[in-house]
Amino acid sequence: MRQVTLYRYSLPMDAGVILRNQRLKTRDGLIVCLREGEQEGWGEIAPLPEFSHETLEQAQEAVLADLQQWAAGQQPNENALPSVAFGMSCALAELSGSLPTDANYRKAPLCSGDPDELFAVLQAIPGEKVAKVKVGLYEAVRDGMVVNVLLEALPDLKLRLDANRSWTRAKADGFAKYVNPEWRNRIAFLEEPCKTRDESRDFARQTGIAIAWDESVREPDFRVEAEEGVAAIVIKPTLTGSLQRCQQLISQAHQVGLDAVISSSIESSLGLTQLARVAAWLTPNTVPGLDTLDLMQAQLIRPWPENTLPLQTVSSLDVVWRS
Numbered sequence: 033m034r035q036v037t038l039y040r041y042s043l044p045m046d047a048g049v050i051l052r053n054q055r056l057k058t059r060d061g062l063i064v065c066l067r068e069g070e071q072e073g074w075g076e077i078a079p080l081p082e083f084s085h086e087t088l089e090q091a092q093e094a095v096l097a098d099l100q101q102w103a104a105g106q107q108p109n110e111n112a113l114p115s116v117a118f119g120m121s122c123a124l125a126e127l128s129g130s131l132p133t134d135a136n137y138r139k140a141p142l143c144s145g146d147p148d149e150l151f152a153v154l155q156a157i158p159g160e161k162v163a164k165v166k167v168g169l170y171e172a173v174r175d176g177m178v179v180n181v182l183l184e185a186l187p188d189l190k191l192r193l194d195a196n197r198s199w200t201r202a203k204a205d206g207f208a209k210y211v212n213p214e215w216r217n218r219i220a221f222l223e224e225p226c227k228t229r230d231e232s233r234d235f236a237r238q239t240g241i242a243i244a245w246d247e248s249v250r251e252p253d254f255r256v257e258a259e260e261g262v263a264a265i266v267i268k269p270t271l272t273g274s275l276q277r278c279q280q281l282i283s284q285a286h287q288v289g290l291d292a293v294i295s296s297s298i299e300s301s302l303g304l305t306q307l308a309r310v311a312a313w314l315t316p317n318t319v320p321g322l323d324t325l326d327l328m329q330a331q332l333i334r335p336w337p338e339n340t341l342p343l344q345t346v347s348s349l350d351v352v353w354r355s
Contacts, residue, residue, distance in 0.1 A: 077120075222236075331344065
């Protein structure tokens with residue numbers, strides 16, 4: 033017999049979290065729990081404001097239809113809403129045992145805050161030192177100087193940078209001017225520096241700074257191809273779709289020699305631990321981009337190892353629907 037519970041959660045965020053044009057005060061989402069016999073599967077559905085095309089209300093309406101089908105013994109088609117497709121596919125994969133339990137809890141720390149504390153964190157990274165810097169929030173010249181300082185101070189550090197298409201071509205060049213050419217090969221990639229793909233491609237060719245596709249991966253006309261100056265694709269499953277869709281993109285990237293990086297859309301600790309499992313399964317040789325839990329003030333249902341934030345349990349959540 034099949035049983036379903038759909039929960040809704042709201043986790044308080046740190047005061048300083050801003051997504052494009054809005055401050056994110058709470059992270060809101062849905063949790064699916066599927067049960068069949070002795071088996072159980074969980075999934076998180078959490079559209080990200082300013083980034084997801086669907087709202088949480090639209091996602092809730094869509095997943096309810098899928099869950100009613102599943103509870104009646106049918107297999108729903110892959111949902112058109114990416115957040116629903118990802119959450120449902122995780123729940124079904126856990127239920128069937130096809131989502132491996134091994135997890136890659138390594139993460140590329142997000143560089144922000146006090147420089148002295150930051151250097152200590154980066155120096156303490158075991159093995160390959162990979163960190164991430166958000167650029168494009170301030171002046172491009174300032175970003176270039178910050179990146180240059182980090183690369184100069186830590187000779188074994190590699191940086192991933194993310195500009196979210198925020199720069200004109202001229203601003204991107206202004207950034208590059210302040211990064212020592214000898215150190216540019218230690219920028220693993222810069223995600224979507226310019227407003228258009230052609231400008232980003234030209235920037236990579238002219239500066240020798242590798243780029244990665246992020247937003248582009250989720251656009252209808254995107255094709256995974258080997259291109260000069262392109263090093264990787266970044267996959268945010270909540271924004272991309274089902275596990276099957278993510279697996280397809282990763283396979284295509286590896287076939288043409290590109291790296292594929294599993295990255296967070298600020299999911300709860302439940303979703304992040306599942307992403308860590310997906311990363312260990314599909315991208316075992318790549319550090320995932322999952323350093324977002326400390327943007328929240330609490331964990332949810334499943335804790336991230338060694339994280340000290342309080343843990344909210346299922347009993348604290350609102351039940352939306354149960355069968």
